[in-house]
Amino acid sequence: MFEIITKFGPTLLEAMGKTLTMAFYSLIFASIIGLFFGVLAVVKSKICNIISQVFVDIIRGVPMIVLAYFVFFGIPYACKNMLGFNLTLSALEAGIICLSLNCGAYMAEIIRGGIQAVPKGQMEAARSLGLPYLTSMRQIILPQAIRTMIPSIINQFIITLKDTSILSIIGFPELVNSAKGVVALTFKSFQVWAIVGIMYLIIITILSKLAKVLERRLSYDRKR
Amino acid sequence: MIAKDNIKISVQHLYKDFGKTNILSDISLDVREGEVVCIIGPSGGGKSTFLRCINKLEEVTKGQIFVDDYEITDKKVDINQARQNIGMVFQQFNLFPHKTVLENVMLAPVDRKLLTKEEAKTRAMELLKRVGIEEKANEYPHSLSGGQQQRVAIARALAMNPDVMLFDEPTSALDPEMVGEVLAVMKELAEQGMTMVIVTHEMGFARDVADRVLLFADGVIAEEGTPKEIFDNPQNKRTQDFLAAVL
Ligand SMILES: Nc1ncnc2c1ncn2[C@@H]1O[C@H](COP(=O)(O)OP(=O)(O)O)[C@@H](O)[C@H]1O
Numbered sequence: 064m065f066e067i068i069t070k071f072g073p074t075l076l077e078a079m080g081k082t083l084t085m086a087f088y089s090l091i092f093a094s095i096i097g098l099f100f101g102v103l104a105v106v107k108s109k110i111c112n113i114i115s116q117v118f119v120d121i122i123r124g125v126p127m128i129v130l131a132y133f134v135f136f137g138i139p140y141a142c143k144n145m146l147g148f149n150l151t152l153s154a155l156e157a158g159i160i161c162l163s164l165n166c167g168a169y170m171a172e173i174i175r176g177g178i179q180a181v182p183k184g185q186m187e188a189a190r191s192l193g194l195p196y197l198t199s200m201r202q203i204i205l206p207q208a209i210r211t212m213i214p215s216i217i218n219q220f221i222i223t224l225k226d227t228s229i230l231s232i233i234g235f236p237e238l239v240n241s242a243k244g245v246v247a248l249t250f251k252s253f254q255v256w257a258i259v260g261i262m263y264l265i266i267i268t269i270l271s272k273l274a275k276v277l278e279r280r281l282s283y284d285r286k287r
Numbered sequence: 288m289i290a291k292d293n294i295k296i297s298v299q300h301l302y303k304d305f306g307k308t309n310i311l312s313d314i315s316l317d318v319r320e321g322e323v324v325c326i327i328g329p330s331g332g333g334k335s336t337f338l339r340c341i342n343k344l345e346e347v348t349k350g351q352i353f354v355d356d357y358e359i360t361d362k363k364v365d366i367n368q369a370r371q372n373i374g375m376v377f378q379q380f381n382l383f384p385h386k387t388v389l390e391n392v393m394l395a396p397v398d399r400k401l402l403t404k405e406e407a408k409t410r411a412m413e414l415l416k417r418v419g420i421e422e423k424a425n426e427y428p429h430s431l432s433g434g435q436q437q438r439v440a441i442a443r444a445l446a447m448n449p450d451v452m453l454f455d456e457p458t459s460a461l462d463p464e465m466v467g468e469v470l471a472v473m474k475e476l477a478e479q480g481m482t483m484v485i486v487t488h489e490m491g492f493a494r495d496v497a498d499r500v501l502l503f504a505d506g507v508i509a510e511e512g513t514p515k516e517i518f519d520n521p522q523n524k525r526t527q528d529f530l531a532a533v534l
């Protein structure tokens with residue numbers, strides 16, 4: 064066990080770093096996507112609502128692994144053979160696209176729910192002061208919605224962090240892929256996978272604790 | 288077409304349906320500058336809906352509404368601009384819970400660039416003083432009593448310097464001992480010449496402060512007149528029944 068840690072520790076840590084990088088970018092893009100489609104789901108426009116719903120349904124209805132193959136192999140193929148130009152996506156880029164879309168769809172649902180949970184009177188009060196719709200959304204509704212959404216958002220972030228492992232199938236050298244390599248060299252699958260498991264566990268535990276702190280910080284009865 | 292000089296609110300043949308249900312029919316009303324109009328009437332009579340049509344929280348089905356130079360019912364009206372001129376106070380206060388009292392009052396004038404941050408702060412403190420809660424400026428709304436919250440809501444509406452104020456049962460959600468402090472603020476506002484339309488169940492207040500009282504029932508103005516006429520000598524059966532029930 065210790066031998067593996069001393070010998071392959073740096074490799075695994077580097078891979079963990081790649082996992083975190085992929086998760087980090089994905090979460091940022093997913094938040095933007097989620098916010099966009101989440102707001103689209105609540106605005107007073109049937110067309111916008113439907114667009115949002117279709118996006119969410121498609122992403123939710125397709126397994127991540129299929130989405131990954133589609134983005135990594137399917138899209139460059141289509142560009143080359145049907146549209147006539149070359150598009151090369153690195154495994155990292157394809158991974159980030161997949162995770163962002165996937166996490167973004169779930170975020171959209173969380174954000175829609177959070178917005179709808181804010182009492183109607185808040186939007187009415189903001190609008191009757193003469194604030195435009197989007198300003199009211201940004202200043203009044205979203206800050207309140209975020210508070211109720213934090214636990215679900217963190218939960219979704221954790222799922223996305225774990226989902227990075229699915230991207231090992233397109234060859235990105237994140238933690239699971241690197242661990243496979245280490246197992247191939249050492250044959251010590253019990254020890255290696257135990258170490259990898261613990262690494263995930265540590266990161267995710269830290270994230271969860273952070274979420275708890277954040278949640279408490281954001282509650283109304285504490286002064287900022 | 289623009290409302291006449293000293294007419295602040297002009298409602299002409301207003302109809303409002305929700306789906307297939309008719310809620311308001313053929314409501315017409317002119318409110319002069321500085322006038323205080325109190326609307327009373329049984330629950331479900333369309334009082335809130337009427338008020339909400341005036342600042343376009345509800346779309347009207349038919350008819351025209353003018354507030355100052357703005358035709359609220361015009362599709363092309365700059366509604367945000369028009370609403371700055373129409374203060375609204377709700378039964379449930381609707382203060383922004385994630386903002387302090389001061390921030391609640393400052394927010395809209397700063398965001399709409401009517402005032403700089405500094406000016407808005409000075410103005411907000413003035414208004415909070417006027418409604419008697421300047422010492423709560425840095426607290427969050429949840430730590431205030433209902434009466435205090437409603438007074439903040441009034442200050443928040445006044446911060447936009449509106450020409451008219453709409454009140455939808457501002458004291459109905461309050462404990463009885465807090466009703467007086469809110470009515471006192473409203474009365475002072477009326478005495479200073481604010482144009483006000485007030486939906487209320489406080490008959491004593493209506494009698495005391497209103498220039499005109501309207502009785503809404505079943506989506507029509509059943510009767511209208513001075514407080515004396517309405518309270519002392521009601522002509523319409525529905526007014527008589529309503530007053531018998533509440534007084
Ligand atoms: N958003 C709405 N959709 C459908 N019906 C509504 C809506 N708002 C109010 N109503 C109906 O309109 C009628 C008048 O309501 P309201 O204006 O709130 O009366 P009041 O304020 O006099 O009690 C009621 O019958 C109510 O059920």
Ligand SMILES: [Mg+2]
Binds near residue numbers: 334335336456
């Ligand atoms: Mg009402």
